[in-house]
Amino acid sequence: MASTNHIDLHVSQFKPSSNQKTLAIVLLAIGLITFAIGVMKSPERVWTSYLVAFFYFSCLGLGGLFFCGR
Amino acid sequence: MVGVCQKTGRSNDLLYSLDFLGGLVLLAGFKNLYTWADPQFLAENPLIAAKAGYLNTSSFIMRLIIFCGGWVLFKWFIIGNSIKQDQTGDANLTHKNVGLSIGFILFFSLSFSLFSIDLIMSLMPGWYSTIFGIYCFSGMFQATFAVLALMIIFLRSQGLVKGYLTEEHQHDVVKFMKGFTVFWAYIAFSQFMLIWYANIPEETEYYIMRSQNGWLGISFGLLIFRFIIPFLALLPRAWKRNNAHVTAVAFLILIMQYVDIYWMVYPNFFDGQVIFGFWEIGIFAGFTGIFLLGLFTFMQKFSLVPLRDPRIAETISHHVTY
Incomplete structure (x- = not known):
């Protein structure tokens, strides 16, 4: 059985800074605007890049889930 | 090792629910991507038409919904149990997650392989x-x-x-x-x-x-x-x-x-x-924004460490001896 007697343990709650939140929202807004314009102007290009990004982030999300099991 | 992956992995995972919505959006542009969805293309290519039993619009949509829906359900139960355990300390939830994880590995191995074939490999339907x-x-x-x-x-x-x-x-x-x-x-x-x-x-x-x-x-x-x-x-x-x-x-x-x-x-x-430019960067930026928002929301709302997991002590005293 492992012992944790001599280890200093501490967990804090994560609070994103306003800059971090703003960055995420700005990136999301850029994506939405690009998508909205692109679907009308260059649909093949936008759907192709959408497929690449969707598959990329699906992989990251799914990989995270894989490591949540025991 | 499993513990540390769980600690960071469960934060990473909330993204999947948001990403699932992205899968539904993809269905809207589906005809722009897959040549096998075009009846005229199939009529001109009998070899591809022979694959129509698998490569057809309705079964593609059904598989995408089953795969993504299944992953979201596993996420819901596995992460849900972990979060519930943070509050109750019930060790049985760990045993429940063991069973769920076995099911997930079996589901994942088949579903991810077919997901890759459907989304990427079928872009070139004659190749395998x-x-x-x-x-x-x-x-x-x-x-x-x-x-x-x-x-x-x-x-x-x-x-x-x-x-x-x-x-x-x-x-x-x-x-x-x-x-x-x-x-x-x-x-x-x-x-x-x-x-x-x-x-x-x-x-x-x-x-x-x-x-x-x-x-x-x-x-x-x-x-x-x-x-x-x-x-x-x-x-x-x-x-x-x-x-x-x-x-x-x-x-x-x-x-x-x-x-x-x-x-x-x-x-x-x-x-x-x-070909690479504004469209690729813009779309990727949007997904990155969703990714970061999901990550921040989860990390802000829940504990970064499953503190009441009965196996947490084993992960803390981990040492690499070589």
């Missing part, structure tokens, strides 16, 4: 590789370990998980990252070598397309930046524990994961020309 699902799986795991390494470095640098995540945990995650770097190269070479050796026109077409119109440089770039450089850069023990070094390699792997998917998708469009 029996190792394609594993190729995508190896790249996915290499990238996932890169994200885990980055999250460990970030959480440690902020002092948010003192004692729960140490240099020892980081070292092990980076070893896995290196291991999957080799695994990716092994699978990529296996796919290439078998197709090259058999020299069947329906199969070689895939690599021929990726050896002309500027794609050859990207093909070699994958070999160099996705395998050779990360492999050499992660060999020395001390470098696996150097935050700046690991961060740089992890970002390189994440960039190359994008390049790899781009390399699988784009040669099928735009007359096989290399």
Whole structure:
């Protein structure tokens, strides 16, 4: 059985800074605007890049889930 | 090891629910991507038409919904149990998650392979590789370990998980990252070598397309930046524990994961020309925004560490002895 007697343990709650939140929202807004314009102007290009990004982030999300099991 | 992955992985995972919505959006542009969805194309290509039993619109949509829905359900129960355990301390929830995890591995192995075939391989419906699902799986795991390494470095640098995540945990995650770097190269070479050796026109077409119109440089770039450089850069023990070094390699792997998917998708469009610009950057930025918002929301709302997990003590005292 492992012992944790001599280890200093501490967990804090994560609070994103306003800059971090703003960055995420700005990136999301850029994506939405690009998508909205692109679907009308260059649909093949936008759907192709959408497929690449969707598959990329699906992989990251799914990989995270894989490591949540025991 | 499992504990540390669980700690960081469960934060990473909320993204999937948001990403699932992205899958539904993809269905709207489905006709722009898949030639086999066009009846006229099928009429002109009897060999592709022979695959219509699998490659047809309704079964594609059904499979996408079943796969993504199944992953969301597993996420809901596995992460839900972990969060519930944070509040109740009920050790039985760990045993429940063991059963769920066994089910998930079985579901995942089949569903992810078919997901890769449906979304990526079927862009070129005449081509097939029996190792394609594993190729995508190896790249996915290499990238996932890169994200885990980055999250460990970030959480440690902020002092948010003192004692729960140490240099020892980081070292092990980076070893896995290196291991999957080799695994990716092994699978990529296996796919290439078998197709090259058999020299069947329906199969070689895939690599021929990726050896002309500027794609050859990207093909070699994958070999160099996705395998050779990360492999050499992660060999020395001390470098696996150097935050700046690991961060740089992890970002390189994440960039190359994008390049790899781009390399699988784009040669099928735009007359096989290399094309990259505002649209690709903008769409990727949007997904990154969703990713970060999901991550921040989860990390802000729930504990970064499953504190009442009965196995938490084992993960804290982890030491790398070599």
